[in-house]
Amino acid sequence: MNTPSTRRRRAAASVALLAAGVAAGGCGLLGTDKKADSDGAAGQGKVTITLAGPNQWNTSGSSFGPSWEALVDAFEKREPGIEVRTQVLPLDGFIQTITTQLAAGTAPELVFNQPPHKAHEVHALDAELDKPNPYVEGNQKWLDVFKKEYFGPGVSKAVSKESGKLEYIPFNLVAIGLFYNKDAFAKAGVDQPPATWEDFRSACKKLKSAGYDPVALDKGGLAPGWTWESISTQLLDKYYDKWNAFDATGKPGTAPTVTEKSISKAIKEGALTAAGTPEVAESLKLYKEFFDCGTPNWTGVADGGATVGHRDFVSGKAAMSWGTDFAVEALKSDAKFPIGTMPFPTITKATTPLSTDAPARYGASVGGTSYMVPSTVKGEKYAATIKFLQFMSSPAVKPWLDATGGLPAIEGVEPSPETAGLLQGEWGKPFRVTGLPGGPEGTSFRDVFDGYLLGKRPLDEELPDLQKWWDRGVEAGIKKNNWGEEDWAK
Structure with missing residues (x-):
């Protein structure tokens, strides 16, 4: 999957x-x-x-x-x-x-x-x-x-x-995270990097008012994957004990992070469904909100460079951008402003009652x-x-x-x-529950989510469509990993 x-x-x-x-x-x-x-x-x-x-x-x-x-x-x-x-x-x-x-x-x-x-x-x-x-x-x-x-x-x-x-x-x-333009933040009156989703909402409004696209985006698949993961892992944290069925080797037990196999079991058995697990719809809503704060024509922006939407970020057009620590040398050369890095914002109960205030985590490797x-x-x-x-x-x-x-x-x-x-x-620590999946291995997250993120498909259509992607992904994963003889996979 x-x-x-x-x-x-x-x-x-x-x-x-x-x-x-x-x-x-x-x-x-x-x-x-x-x-x-x-x-x-x-x-x-x-x-x-x-x-x-x-x-x-x-x-x-x-x-x-x-x-x-x-x-x-x-x-x-x-x-x-x-x-x-x-x-x-x-x-x-x-x-x-x-x-x-x-x-x-x-x-x-x-x-x-x-x-x-x-x-x-x-x-x-x-x-x-x-x-x-x-x-x-x-x-x-x-x-x-x-x-x-x-x-x-x-x-x-x-x-x-x-x-x-x-x-x-x-x-x-x-490690990944968000780079930001310190000059843009200062000009927009954003006193510090947004730590929570409410802070992020406020920062986006201020940055737009100051003439910036808050987040640099492009047509590549990195921002859709990293953003979906960063949001859903927070809201799913509450299911750590319930879904944690296999250790890191695939044997019955538990793992520090709920594995792909455990997530597949939860989907196969109906413990996790797109329409029935409320955190899925909530993740999708926040996912779209993040992209709505980004480059308006992102599907037409070529990817490439040290960060997501690199050209818009280093030119000063956009104020934040996804990237890794390896981006620094290129940014020092290309950007004419001081840069900083920040974690993805934490989604708290102030944003949604479905939050348990689990912090945003990703971890280095x-x-x-x-x-x-x-x-x-x-x-x-x-x-x-x-x-x-x-x-x-x-x-x-x-x-x-x-x-x-x-x-x-x-x-x-x-x-x-x-x-x-x-x-x-x-943010520097690994998350506890693997992020919600897209489709079968090899499927682009853009294939799964573009219609919804671009406003061409409403949420009530996206949810059943997402379930179909999941079902196909689970069956493909069972076949690839030879899980078919296990009771949960039959």
């Missing part, structure tokens, strides 16, 4: 890569940074390792940017016997490139972790993570430097589904910048690679994170001022 949660990591990663300015031309041709272009003498007497992955921060086909170069320089000064080269892979081909290299045994020492691979093609790092990180004062176990809620053997997103091992090291976290070590890397190159990974999980990364807006994956490092709002309060 096409729940926002099943797409959240893909969507977040997608915007993370958009932050590199794909709309401005992408990465270009395969390239390497200035270190890779140095003559042979520069590397004599040194162990040279190469890191290969996509450029998530700018449009360069040869460099991840000055802050990355400075970080690598800092490592090489600390470890003069090691040279680190950066190989920038094209956005439209890095997955195939790395997958092919891993299978052939020709991959460089560090590769981006997202491409599909077999467990035997990369080093499991559990044993290394049990050793001290020499770049963190007083550390006894490298694993302890990471924020345990995001990375570790007990975090399902962090371990290999094939081996159950930790195969990569995260350099940062990825390790779906940002992470790297693996191919199993073909041995000896001194392996030792040098581990040192670089340890350095990248030490406080030394803070200048790079501050410059790029990256959110720290390790303890003791504060996020940059521009992106701190993406982890603010409860």
Whole structure:
């Protein structure tokens, strides 16, 4: 079933890569940074390792940017016997490139972790993570430097589904939220980012009166998915205990977040219906209200760029925009105003009696910048690679994170001022109930909701139509996941 949660990591990663300015031309041709272009003498007497992955921060086909170069320089000064080269892979081909290299045994020492691979093609790092990180004062176990809620053997997103091992090291976290134009807020008399839906309503009125579109929107699918999820997860929080039937592996039990399988069971058994569960209609009403506060002709606005409706946002036409922490470097370049970040507003009882005042939550994850070590890397190159990974999980990364807006994956490092709002309060914690679904996997949320959001289909027609999408999605999910023999699925 096409729940926002099943797409959240893909969507977040997608915007993370958009932050590199794909709309401005992408990465270009395969390239390497200035270190890779140095003559042979520069590397004599040194162990040279190469890191290969996509450029998530700018449009360069040869460099991840000055802050990355400075970080690598800092490592090489600390470890003069090691040279680190950066190989920038094209956005439209890095997955195939790395997958092919891993299978052939020709991959460089560090590769981006997202491409599909077999467990035997990369080093499991559990044993290394049990050793001290020499770049963190007083550390006894490298694993302890990471924020345990995001990375570790007990975090399902962090371990290999094939081996159950930790195969990569995260350099940062990825999180979504709303960016805002501080100058626009000041001009409109919005004293602070809206914390509740009532605050949001008030801010929208003030921003419109001041000549701004409150929210930048475009024809892409990110805003429909993220907004639907952010609203419905709040109103559904009350059903956490009632619907929580399976653990994260799909076995009977409970999970920290009610799973897609549990939601499918609730729909199949009639515990959750579009017309009979009042929070569905209420979510739809607030969903449309949010879009009515956005770019009027959003279906005609091309997507692309670091944020949703990027051109309208950076031009100052719109005051808020959905995005991830990876958007910061592009926004610093494109926007001529100071930016801030904020959580999605919390829907309280002041807005609807169906609220339990459950806070808006989304949570960060390790779906940002992470790297693996191919199993073909041995000896001194392996030792040098581990040192670089340890350095990248030490406080030394803070200048790079501050410059790029990256959110720290390790303890003791504060996020940059521009992106701190993406982890603010409860928003930085995972929601408890998966957001209401759309249709079968592969269905666009726009296919499901456009008619309603554009005012072409009334609520009383949208609800039964939505139920049909759900029913098709549940049956497709039962078939795909081989749940058909379970009693609830028959």
